[in-house]
Amino acid sequence: MVKQLIVGDAMHELATTRRILERLPEEHISWKPHVKSMTLGGLATHLINLLNWQIAIFLYPEFDLSTVPLRREALIKREDLLEEFDANVSKLEKLLAECDEKTLGEEWTLRNGDHIILRQPRAIALRSFGLSHMIHHRAQLGLYLRLLDIPMPGFYGPSADEEGK
Secondary structure, three states: OHHHHHHHHHHHHHHHHHHHHOOOOHHHOOOOOOOOOOOHHHHHHHHHHHHHHHHHHHHOOEEEHHHOOOOOOOOOOHHHHHHHHHHHHHHHHHHHHHOOHHHHHOEEEEEEOOEEEEEEEHHHHHHHHHHHHHHHHHHHHHHHHHHOOOOOOOOOOOOOOOOOO
């Protein structure tokens, strides 16, 4: 039952994230709302990277941020973003289907070199480091779209755009 809750939660959040990625306006892919903000394409690409990190939670006992590039080049085509997103969702879905509750309870570590950032059971790491982190950046992406006057999809119910308000 616990695994079903975790898988259901993950699949719901991933489907919701895909709906917002489907709305990315390619003509604004390099736009950003503030000088300190990521570009629209950079933020969307970060959402893709977070899926890679979620996959790593199940493939490895730890993830060392010092071994990955700080920023990857932003994808600029919506089709490329969706293709990589879908491929990563398929990988994560397969890993979730194959894991058992023992695996979900095993300790997983996030580090930056010698500095331990967190050490948690895989299920909690998936939720906090993976899904909640993704939801945070998805909300940022929603703000970007709102500022660009792009109709917003509903996340946990219909949006004002979907209700015609």
